Amino acid sequence: MNLVTIAFKSMKHRLVPSLLTSLSVALGVALMVAVLILNTVVTKMFQETGSGYDLVVGPQGSATQLILSTIYHIDNPIENLPWRYYQEWQEDPRVKYAIPFNMGDTTEVGNFPIVGTTPQYFITEYAPDKKFRVGKNENGLRGTWDAVIGSEVAKRNGWKQGTKFKMIHAGQDDHVHEEEFTVQGVLAPTGTPNDRTAFVHIDGFFMMSDHSKPVRDAIKMEAQFFRETEEQVTERHKKDIDEILRHEGESDDEHAHHNHGPTPDIQKEVTSILLVLEGTSLQRANRALIIQGELREGRRSQAANPVQIMARLITNLVGNIRLAFLYMTSLIIVVSGIGIFVSIYNSMSDRKREIAVMRALGARRTTVFSLILMESVLLCLLGGIFGLLFGHAIVFVAAPIIEARSGLLIESLAFTPVELIVIPILVVMASLVGFLPGLTAYQSDVAEGLQS
Amino acid sequence: MSLELIDVRKSYREPGGAELPILNISHFTLEEGEQVALIGQSGGGKTTLLNVISGLTRPDSGRVIIGGLDVTDLPEPARDRFRAERIGIVFQTFHLLPAFTALENVLLGMAFAGKQSRKYATELLDLMGLKARMNHKPGQLSVGEQQRVSVARALASRPRLMLADEPTASVDLANQENILKLLQETCREKNVSLLLVTHSQEVSSQFERVEQLSDFNQIEVHA
Ligand SMILES: Nc1ncnc2c1ncn2[C@@H]1O[C@H](COP(=O)(O)OP(=O)(O)O)[C@@H](O)[C@H]1O
Ligand SMILES: [Mg+2]
Numbered sequence: 001m002n003l004v005t006i007a008f009k010s011m012k013h014r015l016v017p018s019l020l021t022s023l024s025v026a027l028g029v030a031l032m033v034a035v036l037i038l039n040t041v042v043t044k045m046f047q048e049t050g051s052g053y054d055l056v057v058g059p060q061g062s063a064t065q066l067i068l069s070t071i072y073h074i075d076n077p078i079e080n081l082p083w084r085y086y087q088e089w090q091e092d093p094r095v096k097y098a099i100p101f102n103m104g105d106t107t108e109v110g111n112f113p114i115v116g117t118t119p120q121y122f123i124t125e126y127a128p129d130k131k132f133r134v135g136k137n138e139n140g141l142r143g144t145w146d147a148v149i150g151s152e153v154a155k156r157n158g159w160k161q162g163t164k165f166k167m168i169h170a171g172q173d174d175h176v177h178e179e180e181f182t183v184q185g186v187l188a189p190t191g192t193p194n195d196r197t198a199f200v201h202i203d204g205f206f207m208m209s210d211h212s213k214p215v216r217d218a219i220k221m222e223a224q225f226f227r228e229t230e231e232q233v234t235e236r237h238k239k240d241i242d243e244i245l246r247h248e249g250e251s252d253d254e255h256a257h258h259n260h261g262p263t264p265d266i267q268k269e270v271t272s273i274l275l276v277l278e279g280t281s282l283q284r285a286n287r288a289l290i291i292q293g294e295l296r297e298g299r300r301s302q303a304a305n306p307v308q309i310m311a312r313l314i315t316n317l318v319g320n321i322r323l324a325f326l327y328m329t330s331l332i333i334v335v336s337g338i339g340i341f342v343s344i345y346n347s348m349s350d351r352k353r354e355i356a357v358m359r360a361l362g363a364r365r366t367t368v369f370s371l372i373l374m375e376s377v378l379l380c381l382l383g384g385i386f387g388l389l390f391g392h393a394i395v396f397v398a399a400p401i402i403e404a405r406s407g408l409l410i411e412s413l414a415f416t417p418v419e420l421i422v423i424p425i426l427v428v429m430a431s432l433v434g435f436l437p438g439l440t441a442y443q444s445d446v447a448e449g450l451q452s
Numbered sequence: 453m454s455l456e457l458i459d460v461r462k463s464y465r466e467p468g469g470a471e472l473p474i475l476n477i478s479h480f481t482l483e484e485g486e487q488v489a490l491i492g493q494s495g496g497g498k499t500t501l502l503n504v505i506s507g508l509t510r511p512d513s514g515r516v517i518i519g520g521l522d523v524t525d526l527p528e529p530a531r532d533r534f535r536a537e538r539i540g541i542v543f544q545t546f547h548l549l550p551a552f553t554a555l556e557n558v559l560l561g562m563a564f565a566g567k568q569s570r571k572y573a574t575e576l577l578d579l580m581g582l583k584a585r586m587n588h589k590p591g592q593l594s595v596g597e598q599q600r601v602s603v604a605r606a607l608a609s610r611p612r613l614m615l616a617d618e619p620t621a622s623v624d625l626a627n628q629e630n631i632l633k634l635l636q637e638t639c640r641e642k643n644v645s646l647l648l649v650t651h652s653q654e655v656s657s658q659f660e661r662v663e664q665l666s667d668f669n670q671i672e673v674h675a
Contacts, residue, residue, distance in 0.1 A: 001560065
């Protein structure tokens, strides 16, 4: 029998108090592990999501709102930008891809956000070296009424290739669009908000009732945006506008224009534009900064870097919450440490005899000291290991719930090396906690202990 | 091993501050392999004497020489080591550890001497007639059995000197003789010197050499 088995057996002898104290440590460790893992996973997700785009261009307003709505679909879009503005970006030599985004609507079933976009979105890497993939024999957006859905949408709604679905007009529960889109492909899981989004072809999106802007409003808006007169705008879109006005005269049926081919550019709007810039990563970063500066001076739109905005949000908001959680769990662990201290210290009077007997059998003072310390370490480690397992169990159970509530995809078996620091922390704590009782054992009088 | 006590004094301080002399032994010897019963009344200092011999209590002055080695001069860790390897102790109240089985208690008797042999522990328990009780915890054993486990434990590290502190005082009559016999026979067999202290004439009558503690402990005994 060595010291560890001796300590272990005397722990086992006092099973209930030992288990209770270990359990309190386990609880603290479990919470800490859960917080660490969730935090790591969430941070990683935030850092990766949107990292494939250098800039998101949107109307003036809150950059955070722009990113949250465009990349995460968890905030309302700010306003709209004229289609012509998107076309300008397409022609900008610094821009490799400009991808238009139209948002606000949701699927009738499941209430998933709808994004109207171009096929370009799916051939662009959504994060460095990460491309969207659809299933075998499935397609991307090719036709006007095509849709591609995220893996979660497919799973929750039971949709697959060929499924037709309708959508609800932005913010109006009772306004279901008549038009139907057909699922052409299901995206492989990406661990990003794309998984819970339904993408439809932007052409179809525009052709839906109420999605093309009334022409007079459109002229007004475009003129205002580009600081031109309405006459200049009308001149620019003369052919389209004449055509539209002619149809208006023909029929009052509000859906009439559906049958007349693609939506004219003047009536199109976008909620935001994703930009992938030309050049090396350094050049891209530089250009992004320059563009951001230009737009700031232009005072009609803004460009935001999704990773930067999220990093700021994480440090300011999530970071503080995480810190608060870590403080809290540390406190729990410290309290459980005190619990172990009280438990061992209380047992010392009962153990005066045991210690004296061991000394009489030839144990040194340092040996009985180590024995008490060992017990404290064992209690803490036992709790720690149990806590690690328990923590992972919490993540395992919580992951799908968090996913369902917030759309954050969390790997339920995620493991972060950081969590292993609890082991040395616990050993240090156990040593501190066991020190005083150990000292009592070290100093206890053998003859007196044998009297009892 | 032989034992020699020279001018050993030990006194305690009374709560009032006055000196309370317990031991004052000018000379006492025990030969190698010898067995002696030391008779003394309750409170006469028997336990204190054994503690001084085993090194658990330091005498105020004097020398304790075991096997020719003056153990009083040894630093504490060395005395602990010496006790672990050379001295076996049997207590009046057994002092078995309740968390451990009979076998484990015997193994503990070797643990601090750094030599553990499950085989020898088993052998000793067998010798004590406890073959069927090895894996029982003290709480599951009768007092007689418990004391036999403690004798096995005291013998576990193959000591050369056995100190027995009223080993039969807590045991029922039927077991007293048996335990005493076991202790005497195994000590004789293994050539272990035995110093047994008791207040009972009945026990001491089993020994060839019997000493009255009061004969050589020169203190005024309080009434
Ligand atoms: N640590 C101590 N402090 C003060 N007095 C003690 C201490 N230990 C023992 N004594 C006293 O010493 C005397 C002898 O005790 P002890 O050696 O246990 O006697 P015995 O074993 O012969 O009954 C008793 O009067 C006891 O009260
Ligand atoms: Mg006594």
